[in-house]
Each structure stands twice: as C-alpha cells, then as structure tokens.
Amino acid sequence: MQSVYILLLALFVSMVLIPPLRRLGGPLGLTDLPDARKIHDHAIPRTGGIAIAAGTLLSTGLLITLNQEGKALIAGWCVILLFGLLDDRLNLDYRLKLLGQVIAGSIVVVGGGVMITEVPFLGLEALPTGIAIPLTVLLLTAITNAINLSDGLDGLAGGLSVLALGCLAIFAYQSDDQTNFALAMALMGATFGFLRFNSSPAQIFMGDSGSQFLGFGAGVLAIGTTQRPDTALGPLTPLLVLGLPVLDTINVMTRRIAAGRSPFSADKLHLHHQLLQAGLSQNQAVSLVYLAQVIAVALAYALRYSSDIAIIGAYVAFCAAVLLAIHALKHRHHSQVRRKHAHILVLEGFLKALDSLESRAPTILETTRRALALMLVVVFVGGAAAADAISADITSLAILLLVLALAAPMLPRKLGATFERISLYAAGLVIIFLATPPLREEIGTTTLIAFFGTLALLTGIAVRAAESAFRTSSLDMLILIIAVAMPLFSAPLPPRLTFLVPQAIILFYSIEVILSQPQGRWSPLRLALLIGLAILTAKGLASQEFRV
Incomplete structure (x- = not known):
C-alpha cells in the first residue's frame, strides 16, 4: 500500500x-x-x-x-x-x-x-x-x-x-x-x-x-x-x-x-x-x-x-x-x-x-459529461456501501474528510477548492482500496475491469470538453493502455496493487475533469462524496462498537 x-x-x-x-x-x-x-x-x-x-x-x-x-x-x-x-x-x-x-x-x-x-x-x-x-x-x-x-x-x-x-x-x-x-x-x-x-x-x-x-x-x-x-x-x-x-x-x-x-x-x-x-x-x-x-x-x-x-x-x-x-x-x-x-x-x-467521432462532438461531449458524473457517483456511494474491513484509522480518516468536505463550500473559493480536492482524492483512494476485494468476489474481476475501462474512456473524451471540437488525445490512449495492460502484467504484483494503481489514476483524472467544469454548491459529485464518507463513518463506528 x-x-x-x-x-x-x-x-x-x-x-x-x-x-x-x-x-x-x-x-x-x-x-x-x-x-x-x-x-x-x-x-x-x-x-x-x-x-x-x-x-x-x-x-x-x-x-x-x-x-x-x-x-x-x-x-x-x-x-x-x-x-x-x-x-x-x-x-x-x-x-x-x-x-x-x-x-x-x-x-x-x-x-x-x-x-x-x-x-x-x-x-x-x-x-x-x-x-x-x-x-x-x-x-x-x-x-x-x-x-x-x-x-x-x-x-x-x-x-x-x-x-x-x-x-x-x-x-x-x-x-x-x-x-x-x-x-x-x-x-x-x-x-x-x-x-x-x-x-x-x-x-x-x-x-x-x-x-x-x-x-x-x-x-x-x-x-x-x-x-x-x-x-x-x-x-x-x-x-x-x-x-x-x-x-x-x-x-x-x-x-x-x-x-x-x-x-x-x-x-x-x-x-x-x-x-x-x-x-x-x-x-x-x-x-x-x-x-x-x-x-x-x-x-x-x-x-x-x-x-x-x-x-x-x-x-x-x-x-x-x-x-x-x-x-x-x-x-x-x-x-x-x-x-x-x-x-x-x-x-x-x-x-x-x-x-471518427469528431463530427458528433457536441452531442457526444454532453452525454459523456453526464455519464462520467453518474459513474463517479456510483464509485463513491456504491463503493462505500460495498467496502468492508473498515479499521479504526480508516474511520478516523473518514470523519476528518467528512468535516473537510462539509466545510469546503463555506470557505474562500481557493481554500475551499483545495479542501474539496483533498477530500475527493483521499476518499476515492480509500473507497476503491476497501471496495475492490469484495466487489471482485461479488461481481467478478472482468466486470470491475470493464467498469473502470469505461470510466477511462469517458474521461479521455471529456478531457476535450472545453475545446470547440472533440479530439482523441494521446493521453487518452496512454490511460487506456495502462488500464488494459496492467492486469496482463500482474503475475509478480500483489492483487490489490494490480487493480488499485490503474483505478486510482483513472479516478483522479475523472475527478479533475468534473471539477474543471462549473459546479453548483451541491453538485452530484459533492453529494456523492458526502454520502460515501457518511457511509464509511457509520460502518466504521458500528464495526468498532461491535468489537468493543
């Protein structure tokens, strides 16, 4: 780790x-x-x-x-x-x-x-x-x-x-x-x-x-x-x-x-x-x-x-x-x-x-943004719901991040944006780390790879959302190559690392893409972050209380 x-x-x-x-x-x-x-x-x-x-x-x-x-x-x-x-x-x-x-x-x-x-x-x-x-x-x-x-x-x-x-x-x-x-x-x-x-x-x-x-x-x-x-x-x-x-x-x-x-x-x-x-x-x-x-x-x-x-x-x-x-x-x-x-x-x-997709750029880009936002909601909320083995330190971290995320909209713009990014990055990493093992058993490794492969593709398309016309970039190609190739080179690596690295890279880029667009005070991504952290906190506190 x-x-x-x-x-x-x-x-x-x-x-x-x-x-x-x-x-x-x-x-x-x-x-x-x-x-x-x-x-x-x-x-x-x-x-x-x-x-x-x-x-x-x-x-x-x-x-x-x-x-x-x-x-x-x-x-x-x-x-x-x-x-x-x-x-x-x-x-x-x-x-x-x-x-x-x-x-x-x-x-x-x-x-x-x-x-x-x-x-x-x-x-x-x-x-x-x-x-x-x-x-x-x-x-x-x-x-x-x-x-x-x-x-x-x-x-x-x-x-x-x-x-x-x-x-x-x-x-x-x-x-x-x-x-x-x-x-x-x-x-x-x-x-x-x-x-x-x-x-x-x-x-x-x-x-x-x-x-x-x-x-x-x-x-x-x-x-x-x-x-x-x-x-x-x-x-x-x-x-x-x-x-x-x-x-x-x-x-x-x-x-x-x-x-x-x-x-x-x-x-x-x-x-x-x-x-x-x-x-x-x-x-x-x-x-x-x-x-x-x-x-x-x-x-x-x-x-x-x-x-x-x-x-x-x-x-x-x-x-x-x-x-x-x-x-x-x-x-x-x-x-x-x-x-x-x-x-x-x-x-x-x-x-x-x-x-080949350039002629349909406006429609594709708008659809892509919505789909990307929806998939990130699934990652934060669904991943938190699937997470298990929440230790005391993870519970404390979830509480701290929840406080930061709640405070971010009320702070000056730059400071609030910094707090929000820290909360999103840290919470996303914790959620996929905890949720990946049970999800691999529940829905299968292939399904999980397909989900993050789709997220990578949508991220690559949305990176160009600010331009007048859509163009597939070399970075999109690189992200897809790593996302697809990482499991193929996984024999000598620990299973969690094999999946966590490409998942985290894709997740971080997708978060940046969404944050680069104007956000409402309570956008879907912010709400998903708060709900995901609340779920982690509740599950962690319940687990610690049960152990005591």
Missing part, C-alpha cells in the same frame, strides 16, 4: 504545481519559443520539469527509507535538474550538458554502487572496476540523452517514460528491490501528473530539466534493477524496456554522421518527425509511438529471463518492424497509387478510429 501512496502523492504534487509553474514560465525566462524545427507556433512555458522533480523528490523524501543507492540517485537527480534548468534558461552548449550528465552519473556509480558488472556475450564473472565505472557513466549519459531527444511532440517523452518505468517497477518488485520499486513509482506518478497538461495541445513543456531528469532516472533504475547480483533478469533487458528512445537515437545519429554532420546537430530526422511527414497529426503520431513502446515493453517482460541472443534478436526484429512501418506510412502519404497491403490497412484503420 505504501507504494500506492508514493505514486499518488507524486501525482498529486505534480498536478497541483503545474498551474502556478505555467504562470512563472515567462517571469523566470523559461519559455520555449517557436522556430523552424518546432511544431508549436507560440511561446509555451517549459517549467514542467520542476513539477516532475518536485513530485518525485517530495514523495521520495516523505515516504521512502532510502539505501545508499537511492541517496546517490537523489543527489544525481539534483545535479541533472540544476544543469537542465540552466540549459532551459541559458541554452547551454551541449558539452556543458554532457558535463552535468557525467557528474550526475559519477555520483550514482561511485557513491551508490550502481554499476554494470555483467556484459552480454563476454561471459565474464564481473567487469573490473576500472572498466565498469566509465562504461556505466557512458551508458547512463546515452540513456539520458535518448529520452531527452525523444521530447519532440506533446506528451511523447513523458508517455514513453511512464511505460518504461511501469515495466521497471514490475521488475524491481519481482526482484524484491523495494527501493528501486518505490523510486520508479514516484517518478511514474510525477510524470503522469505532468502529462495531464502536456498532451496535445500542450499547456506546458517539461524542458531539458524534465527530459533529462526522466532519462537519468530511467537509466539508473534500469541498470540498478537488472545488474543486481541476485537477479535472474537478462542484462540486455533494458534495451527492450527503452526500445523506442534507443532506436530513435541510433537512427538519428547514424544518419547525421553518414551525412557528414555532427551527431548532436539539430534536424527533423527523428521518428516522430517522420511520422508527421507521413501526414499524421501530433496525436496520431504519439499514439502510434505509444503502441510501439508497449510492444517493446511486452517483449521485455516476456523475455526477461531469456538469453542475450534472444533479446538481441527480438530487438532487431522490433526495430526493423518499426522502421518498415514508418516507411510504409510515408510511402502511402507520398505515393499517387496507394496499394492496400494488409499492414497499410491496419495502420489506416487505427488512424481513422482516432478521428
């Missing part, structure tokens, strides 16, 4: 900090201006990395007892964040950025003992320290830059990182690596909170501070999880976990060198640029990249105990399939004669599905 608190605290902190950080982008000089290489056409604050770092570091500091490796990662993160912010503000030379990454990597390797000791195919027991240290720092720098370079479209780097971190969290849990598991959950939660405001059209960017923070964290966790002496995970597994960013970096740098240019020069050779050149919209391109990354993560999970040659073979096949698919899309876009091969039909069908 602690890991869930870590993820949700990081998520909450990140989401709460984004609005003020957006306003501070201009005064701090942290804005991303449009140019020939960029997709956006107006200045956008790039302060999102601060929110990601704050959510991660705060939840880590409050809820995790760190070992030496974890403390070194925190120190390295601070160095990465400092150099990243300087780059966002001053546009540092790439050599200074590399210096910051090398310093951060050295701290983790020397101070935390995160080190590559097993090299694929060589068959050595352990690398000599004199080779292992620079090799690890080099690979950490490479992974950091791979994620950094993938930050080219709205939601792209963040979504790729969330999928990779989810896989690494499962590996850490399965290896009983509590520290890396908790750190992965914290970073994943903070990134998810940021993505709420970063999907197209983005309201905020993560900047180099965010993309390097993510890349460095993912690299350290990947090496630390797979290079443990007591793990059976293949040392090459991170190659698949970070499949898309690694492929993109290799592809871009190879083409730049072949053209006689610096591998660090700016251009539009990235995979996401090629998808845009193939006629895709930002949302379509990002959604396709997410799907490809899910395939890479699934391969990593399936082959986690396999030989080096099997992992290399799978990765080569994966890269070939991705590059061929992009080539096919570009050919379809530029060719006058469009031959309908099977793979083209599949891709076209997927892309059309993303945009």
